[in-house]
Amino acid sequence: MQEIDFMNVLHKSTKRNYLDRVNDPEYPKHKAAKLAKSWGYEYWDGDRRINYGGYNYIEGRWEKVAKEMIEYYKLPDRPKILDIGCGKGFLLYDFLKCIPNAEIHGIDISEYAISNSKPEIRGKLLVGNATELPWNDNYFDLVISINTFHNLHTYELEKALVEMERVGKEYKYICVESYSNEVQKANLLYWQVTCEAFNTPQEWKWWFKHSKYSGDYSFIYFD
Secondary structure, eight states: OOBOOSSHHHHTTSOOOHHHHHHOSSSOHHHHHHHHTTOSHHHHHSOTTTSOSOOOOOTTTTHHHHHHHHHHHTOOSSOEEEEETOTTOHHHHHHHHHOTTOEEEEEESOHHHHHTSOGGGGGGEEEOOTTSOOSOTTOEEEEEEESOGGGSOHHHHHHHHHHHHHHEEEEEEEEEEOOSSHHHHHHHHHHOSSOOOOOOHHHHHHHHHHHTOOSEEEEEOOO
């Protein structure tokens, strides 16, 4: 287990105005959060003041992340890959571009995301919860979860981490939102609309150890 960053290049490419998120007259943060937690159209493709403002596939955006993971984990020619919280499946689709013989699977709580996922891989994506994964033990060569586990309540975290550990072999990777100082904490509180687990890196590492999660991890900070 170690901290390795695959995601901050993408995270830092987005400009954010934290106070505007809180004080917007039409979608103040509490209203945006309520709409976002439906995990439907408003979350993915609604107004930017609610969340993504249109979550569309961008050629090459996720491919560089896939390539870094493939190289770092030295995946075989026919790897089995699972994305927990896969959304519309863009990262899995780009994994297939890099390794056409890969066996990919994704799971997400959002019926809207799965229904509006990449058509080429929609049959490989399921609606479901991270706390109950419908795959056998040690099935996947790589299990990833990006910006999902911080959306779980405390009573769900251990079960989800145990499940992720169960279905994966050696290689696993989690990316979650976190904060390491008061500025990052305030910005996270201002910006997030779905986060339920507000943990420092030290607290996340406690959860990993407590749940016997053995994979890698990284943190997203809002500076």
